[in-house]
Structures are given as C-alpha cells and as structure tokens.
Amino acid sequence: MDPNIYALVLDTLNRATSQDAEVLKPAEKKLQEWEIEPGFYSVLLDVLSNHSININVRWLAVMCFKNGVDRYWRRNAPNAISEEEKVKLREGLLTTNILSEPVAQIATQQAVLISKIARFDCPGNWPSLVPELLGALKAPQPLVQHRSLLIFHHIVKALASKRLAGDRRTFQESC
Structure with a gap:
C-alpha cells in the first residue's frame, strides 16, 4: 500500500x-x-x-x-x-493486533464486523475462521482469549440467524 x-x-x-x-x-x-x-x-x-x-x-x-x-x-x-x-x-481480521485489542468498545465493533463477514463467507469462502479462533482460544494471553470468545460469540449469533434452509443446514453441520 x-x-x-x-x-x-x-x-x-x-x-x-x-x-x-x-x-x-x-x-x-x-x-x-x-x-x-x-x-x-x-x-x-x-x-x-x-x-x-x-x-x-x-x-x-x-x-x-x-x-x-x-x-x-x-x-x-x-x-x-x-x-x-x-x-x-x-x-x-484475525491478526494478533485485532485479537489483542485493548479498547473494549472497539473490540466489540471488530467482533460485529467479523461476524457480518462470516455471515456472507463462512464456511464456504472462509473455512479457516473457526479453526483460527479456536487456536486463538489456546493462546497464553488472557486478552487474546477473551477477544476470541467475543468474536466467536458474535459469529455464532450471526450464523444462527440465517434463514435459508441450506445455510441453516451448513451451520448445524459445522457445529
């Protein structure tokens, strides 16, 4: 850039x-x-x-x-x-800088942002999202673990709200 x-x-x-x-x-x-x-x-x-x-x-x-x-x-x-x-x-969006966001309000908005993208792209275009978040949950830093859980929470909410039968089936299979 x-x-x-x-x-x-x-x-x-x-x-x-x-x-x-x-x-x-x-x-x-x-x-x-x-x-x-x-x-x-x-x-x-x-x-x-x-x-x-x-x-x-x-x-x-x-x-x-x-x-x-x-x-x-x-x-x-x-x-x-x-x-x-x-x-x-x-x-x-899943780099250490995002996962170690020190400001709670910005971290929440980042989690919502990631969940909006996940609603469009997960799991088809973003199959690594959930495995990367699960890996971040094992990080030694408590802040990274907390931010990963926050992001995971928003992603589950976004994916669970899908209405099309195919999308719902894909979500259920990925859980």
Whole structure:
C-alpha cells in the first residue's frame, strides 16, 4: 500500500472526528467517495489495527469498514469489494493486533464486523475462521482469549440467524 494513501485516509479520518462542522462535513464526504475505491478497506484495516492511533479515529475506521461490508461485500453489489481484497481483509481480521485489542468498545465493533463477514463467507469462502479462533482460544494471553470468545460469540449469533434452509443446514453441520 502506498504510504501517501494511508496518510491521506488517516488525516481524513482525523478530520472526520472533529467537532467543527466546517472540518467534519468535507471529511465525511471524502470518506463516502472513497467507499467504492479499491484498497480503501485495506487501509481502514491498517488504521484500526494500529493501537497507537487515536481511539476515536480507530472507532470511525471500524464503523466505516462495518458499513462498507453491509453495502459492498456481496458479489452482486454495485461497486463490490474485489475478491482479492476480500481475501486480504479476511486474513488481516484475525491478526494478533485485532485479537489483542485493548479498547473494549472497539473490540466489540471488530467482533460485529467479523461476524457480518462470516455471515456472507463462512464456511464456504472462509473455512479457516473457526479453526483460527479456536487456536486463538489456546493462546497464553488472557486478552487474546477473551477477544476470541467475543468474536466467536458474535459469529455464532450471526450464523444462527440465517434463514435459508441450506445455510441453516451448513451451520448445524459445522457445529
């Protein structure tokens, strides 16, 4: 990823957390424009994974990512996220930085984000999700164990809420 793009997105996210409407509105508009740009969600993942960045900026990054999943994760969605980027995002969502999130509110939003993706992709396009989470439960760090359980909880809720018979059967078989 180009460091200039990362810096530009980070600066825009910073401005979008401003209390000043003159700073906030243009930043929000720019973020909405970038929603359909290839690589935008990879940058958001990098921002929300970086624990040294301001909490409000990371919160906004996870919320933008979560909203983008709702709008652009389906293959048939207009301006859908590419399959190549989805693979990178799925890999990045279960890294140590995500699983060791120190802020509980951000960790909860990350768990919801992962569960939204799991609802679309698990187990077909993301068969490693549950085994990786089960592996993380055996980690020596209590925080990683707790975050893994939180993510697992949200994934089970999301998958259990599927209504189509085929999806329900797949969920029951995977349990």
